Amino acid sequence: GAVVGLSLSTLNNPFFVALRDGALQAAQKAGIQLVVLDAQDRVDKQVADIEDLIQRRVRVLLVNPTDSAAVVPAIQRANQAGIPVITVDRAASGGKVAYHIASDNVAGGRMAAEFICNLLKGRGKVVELEGIPGTSAARDRGQGFNAYLKEKCPGVTVVARQTANFDRAQGLSVMENILQAQRDIDAVFAHNDEMALGALQAIKASGRKIPVVGFDATPDAVKAVEACEMAATVAQQPAEMGRFAVEKAVELIRGAKAPAQTQFIPVPLKLVTNPRCNW
């Protein structure tokens, strides 16, 4: 069958594993071959990966950019080779892209802020656990979260903002440290579920009860929400993204004309909460 390339920013994260699985399933159903490459969160490796996919003559290129700007030259190279490009999860800031399939991280950050604001009735102290400094996910989620608080919910203040690099173990130890310094914490927002679950572990060990809001809705996190351990997580639907991307690619292979302007295909974002819990 036809070959489609998928360049992922990382597979070291359940979110992208789910995205890959969604894509693989869709590919199997459509009877095409999907070549998946993992850039290990490195912009330069992604460029090399895409170049290799072009050498491999893939029919459509699916890209989950490690960084929006950095991926542009590689996309341009694909354009030159006449390979249509679809971006997933994160947009590219240039080049010719047929479709962009994503949920909006800034919107997700706002969603989390809104939830916490309502939970605290507009007054309280929150801790923000940031992702790897300089990554777009950390940037966008933080931006949405803080912008919402500033505009709509000035009574809720961020009393500690520390990075835990999207990592569960660091989420644990950074939260332990913050718990030493902050007597009053009313809620925690983590830029991803890994950090949220780490923080949760620290909070449990300290014997306190603090609502934690994560991001990504990984299976572990959803389980924690169901068990009333975590307050909420912002659900993206990575498997859906993967599925949409492959379906669009199949359409292009079957002869559909690529839109002249990049067409945005939103994947719904939702807040996973558990109304039975008492926060």
Next chain:
Amino acid sequence: MLWARLRPEFLARYGLVWALGILVLVLSLLSPYFLTPSNLLNILRQVSINAILALGMTVVILKGGIDLSVGSLLALAGAMAAGLAIAGLSPVLAMGLGIGVAIALGVLQGLLVAYAGLPPFIVTLAGLTAFRGLTLVYTDGRPITGLPEPFLFLGNGTVLGMPVPVMAMLLFLLLTHFLLRYTAWGRYLYAIGGNEEAARLSGVPVAPIKVFAYAYSGLAAGLAALVLTGRLNSAQPTAGTGFELDAIAAAVVGGTSLAGGRGTAWGTFLGALIIGVLNNGMNLLNVSAFYQLIAKGVVIVLALLVDRLVRRR
């Protein structure tokens, strides 16, 4: 007894004790939360994993090698132990097998270094890569959760008020100290690191001892894996990424020479403490992420300069 040891020569030799002292003093002044019993215990608990890895690393570095694979070994050992336990094996057996896998892969790397004569850096870098791959294959890139009680106890339990991870670290510190200071094999490690040729001519069984060093580092990785798995209440396929640099840093800050032949278990422990105190202090002071990086680099260099100055006198 203890007091008698605090003579000037002792303090001069351990310039790092000064560096740590200054750091603690400054942090106590800056943050009221720092010098509290609960925070000190907290620091020890956080330091435990890096300290255990760094002690294993010290053994390898002493003999003139290096082990970059510890982070990946940790992930693999944790995943194996957790996976087997979930699959129904008795938790203790599963833990033992996890550690066993780490030791076995340490031995494998040791064989490649000692008998095939490959450079330790490359062998263990290949290990870093390949073992991570194995972990991802084994877990299919997903965390393993729902672990039975004994795991949680290892990570979060206490014995006589002391957290189990701290206990494990202290025991491993004593074991390593004993190995290095009182046993023939410990001495051989120093000899090989100091002058491999002279050691060989003295009848030191060089190759087996090299293999042992990597096996010991594997043991450390396995032990650290159990502690981390317990602390996180799950085995993460990405656990331990970058831990190798932290472990080497602790050893080297603690006075271990990367050229081999020089270093102690206590020095490494001190090195791990300095790094741990620094991380904790900056969190307590809520230093922003970007500036934390700068501060961390600067403080570590300053600590070593203090060490130099004290020792030079």
Next chain:
Amino acid sequence: MLWARLRPEFLARYGLVWALGILVLVLSLLSPYFLTPSNLLNILRQVSINAILALGMTVVILKGGIDLSVGSLLALAGAMAAGLAIAGLSPVLAMGLGIGVAIALGVLQGLLVAYAGLPPFIVTLAGLTAFRGLTLVYTDGRPITGLPEPFLFLGNGTVLGMPVPVMAMLLFLLLTHFLLRYTAWGRYLYAIGGNEEAARLSGVPVAPIKVFAYAYSGLAAGLAALVLTGRLNSAQPTAGTGFELDAIAAAVVGGTSLAGGRGTAWGTFLGALIIGVLNNGMNLLNVSAFYQLIAKGVVIVLALLVDRLVRRR
């Protein structure tokens, strides 16, 4: 002339050429896309950044040091150059300043190693941390985009059909080769790495040469920064993360001894090529991501074993 050099002794000495040859052969058989002119150029382009860094790294390792800061230096140099150019400076001047910053910070680290006597590993690990922090502060964690034409040319242009990054790499290879083989400072680097005390007693200006080594590695980082910035059409605050291990790996696979005193520019280039071919080949063969890691570790060890075998004969 060239042919005469391909005598058995030459091939035996460069066992790595064999390893690379076998790798290329296998990949050519497995994938029709591999041995095409466009893919070979593609590999060279992909390898260029790591090769440049590895050449700088080789100079530092030869004298018995190590430079873990290259990845962060690269990010900082790229950000500075891009930021200054965006702010309206002439692009060429901005590029020069970017490289200048990297060299200056290399010198700073060199001074701490050569004159304060601190261990290179820790000094440059502190550099890795602190320079990343500086980059994040300077860029406020955001990529810098909208770069003027000359940047893009550096990353994506061609001269006489040869991509500019490849050109830059080859020039830097020749420069490093010349430095190491035909200049006093080059030979002194070997002398210091082989026996620092002997070098000192022979009147070799040890400390300045050490500083020079770190400055040269800084130059390499600056050069690589420009190429990467051009290739990515933007300066990334997280660029270069983990590059230090890749650069060291290329040098060591290429026969550079981490103990210092042994290694060549060509060997390092070969090492970088082997790693680059491996990455490219596995992508072409559609080896799945997790298995790629395993394969990469295994193949690198195999390559070194081939090297050993060929050289032992």
Next chain:
Amino acid sequence: MALLEMRGIRKRFGGVEALKGVDFAVEAGEIHALVGENGAGKSTLMKILSGALAPDGGEVWLSGRRLRLGSVQEARRQGIVMVYQELNLAPNLSVAENLSLGRLPLFVDRKRLYTRARILLEELDLGFTPEVPVGVLEVGQQTLVAVAQALSQEARILVFDEATAALSAREAERLFQLVKELRNRGLGIVWISHRLEEVFHLADRVTVLRDGQRVATLPLSGLKPEALVELMVGKREAGRLDLPSPKAHPPLHLEVRGGGLEPLAFDLRPGEILGLAGVVGSGRSAVVEILFGLEGEGRVNGEPLRSPLEAIRRGVFLVPADRKAQGLILGLSARANISLPVLRELSFGGVVSASREAALARQWFQALGIRPQDPERPAGTFSGGNQQKLVLAKALATRPRLLLLAEPTRGVDVAARQEIYALLATWAREGVAQIVSSGDTEELLLLCHRIFVFRKGRVVAEFHPPYCSEEVVAHVVGTAQA
């Protein structure tokens, strides 16, 4: 006015006062011997002169100008050149590059470098090519490289610290001629040696150091050797060497193959001491290395010796020629060095008995008079001769049945050398077979029951007692017909 004047030089190493205010002067056109027991401070004094060490006090004047101390480069600029006792060469660089180390022009013309090195090596009649890396040469050859390096420089003061310790008579004689020529050209030459014949043969004046102090400076003409020894070590009975006859017990049958040697097989009786004579590079040092399993194929009583570990298990031990590279682990304490080969015997269940280890070290410190008497100091901080004694102590502590010794008294002072000879004789009496490879023919004549003379990888002559020294020397240097 003297060419060189050192005044009130003081130097401490931690608790040890190595130099306690030493004055020392050298005239232009003289060879000035510097002698004293091991650890007297000779090397330290000269390292201060060459800038390798900074003194704690004192000053140095050269032709009436005060020298800035503590910088090798400055000393070199002023024409002070030294051959160090512990050879300082870059093992990974070629002979030619080592010859020019520190003086390479910014851009190296390799052809010129190697041509000039070849010419220099030919001038000095040294039989190796400039392309080889120094690390593969044997100690004697490395010494020659270091000497050649010093001789190729424009010097006003040349210092030789034990330059002949690893040389055989032929190379030594050649060096004497060169040194005399340089003296006649007006250079000031400092000659450190424990071979007193050499001192009397070569030097014009002598300065004696003892415990970091100068005890005398005298012209050598008219001085009696006994008087000089007395100045060095105080009054002492010169023990006569009483060499026991070898035992009749079944001999060790030794076979030696490979290592560039003609295959060789011979018997050695318990308690017999066999000497191996020959110039540097004649192949005699390969014999002991093969018998210790380092290269080639060695056998003892038909059993193979494939590695040092195997050799040690079969009761063979080697005192290697290069104490720095092969003999000692300089960063470890003297105690740990001595105990290293017997650590297993000192341990219970893998745990080293600290008291037995310390006792062992103390025993050998006393037996060999190693100074300072502090086994806890790192081996690298002992003086050259005392380091050599540490290597011997380590070997003797293993109680081997076959002891291989390469240049066993390299850099050991007169008195201690007698002690070592006496000790080896005692060991012979207890039935230890020994093979001594040495460049010092006198030493072999004194110590050995039998001598093999090597030339170009072959035994060209064998001597049994009684034999006369001229004849042996003639065979060694190659003037006699094989």
